[in-house]
Amino acid sequence: MKSELQVFQDYIRLRELRRTPERERILREIFEIHGHFDVDGLYLQLKQKGVKVSKASIYRALPLFIDCGLVREVEFSQGHWHYEHIYGHSHHNHLRCLSCGEIQEFENLFLHCLEEQLAKEYGYRIKSHHLQVEGLCPACRQREDEAGRS
Amino acid sequence: MKSELQVFQDYIRLRELRRTPERERILREIFEIHGHFDVDGLYLQLKQKGVKVSKASIYRALPLFIDCGLVREVEFSQGHWHYEHIYGHSHHNHLRCLSCGEIQEFENLFLHCLEEQLAKEYGYRIKSHHLQVEGLCPACRQREDEAGRS
DNA sequence: TTTTTATTGAGATTCATTCGCTATAGTACT
DNA sequence: AGTACTATAGCGAATGAATCTCAATAAAAA
Incomplete structure (x- = not known):
């Protein structure tokens, strides 16, 4: 390489x-x-x-x-x-915590299938994709739950 | 609603x-x-x-x-x-042409599965996702091909 | 070497966004 | 309704990331 x-x-x-x-x-x-x-x-x-x-x-x-x-x-x-x-x-996607901003990277397996499907359906020639998933990481999630209870 | x-x-x-x-x-x-x-x-x-x-x-x-x-x-x-x-x-994702900027919206079916999988694997509470796929729309694709041949 | 011209650094400029301030107007409480 | 409190609007100034200008420099080719 x-x-x-x-x-x-x-x-x-x-x-x-x-x-x-x-x-x-x-x-x-x-x-x-x-x-x-x-x-x-x-x-x-x-x-x-x-x-x-x-x-x-x-x-x-x-x-x-x-x-x-x-x-x-x-x-x-x-x-x-x-x-x-x-x-x-390798291309990776992001899982981002909305509260603390921590970013987890993850591999995805089936977006390639999706790309093929899109290429077929819309006639596009796919070059790349960006997938960002947002949520709360375990720590912030717990913090939010505790705040909610009080 | x-x-x-x-x-x-x-x-x-x-x-x-x-x-x-x-x-x-x-x-x-x-x-x-x-x-x-x-x-x-x-x-x-x-x-x-x-x-x-x-x-x-x-x-x-x-x-x-x-x-x-x-x-x-x-x-x-x-x-x-x-x-x-x-x-x-309904939440939609974007298929964007890198050349002319046209945006196609598309539904996705299995990102929910992915979300569940991520939730399990990383302990996140998923709130949303953004998926943007980029490529060439049929028209620009054809134009690119023709330019390449000349 | 010499020529050509892309690239650099520094500062000026642009332009989306935010801020500071004062006047206005929601809201809550008589 | 009237009053007090203070969030919000508008305006213009300020901020700051990104771009541009321009003279000087230095790659690349001859």
Whole structure:
């Protein structure tokens, strides 16, 4: 399997863009993050390490990473986008707690069947899906129950 | 079944807020819109009808409508949120064309099974789910194929 | 090297959303 | 009805994420 850097370089060549140390440094940093991130967090993390990259460059690099399938937008909350790297990950869906915001990832097995069904029924060529399920995690659920009783 | 206005008034009472003509007018307008809307469109639509409501009031009313289950955020795109009213609708999911943006709504049958399974597996109390499937609609698919051949 | 031009960084700009403030008007209680 | 209390409306200012401008730089190709 190609490394994410390799994937990006291939993409750069294909699109006739330019390899720059900034873009590759940003990409490396993203793949060191376990879980979700946002632009500001990524920027600060680079800054702390003494890496000089402007926010503008991050904003300009992200659409490229997304376009070549290395990163995806997870959700828009708190007024800005949250992202995650996805290369090498099996596609997963999110189970999010409405109270504490905890996110569980889960695999799904039968959405592929659904995709096929949709393709047939509506004539679509399916590219991707996002499934987000919301509810209360065990802890918050218990807390809510106790509050309800009092 | 309660009217959406009734639902909202019950909510207002429960939360000890105040009934105001602005909020109820905004809500009525929302339920006259078939399909998705955004704040700006809603504001202009009211303005055209000669209804004087400020954008700030719309921004302040929407979270209430969402909280009482009358409206939901559909997606964040073009730099702002898009909403839809959901009361009285069966929950539907979206099949969106990545090229032209057309949105097909579809029912799903077995996500309820998935919800039950998740509830059992992770101990969550499921409240809702959003499933968005993306791809190319028949027309755009054909256009893409033709472009690819040339 | 030289040329070409994509990319960078910094700051300015845009624009959706929120905030601060004052006047108004629901609501509850005489 | 009248009064007190305070949530809400409207307006304009403020905020802040994202984008744009532009001069300087540095990839890539010749």
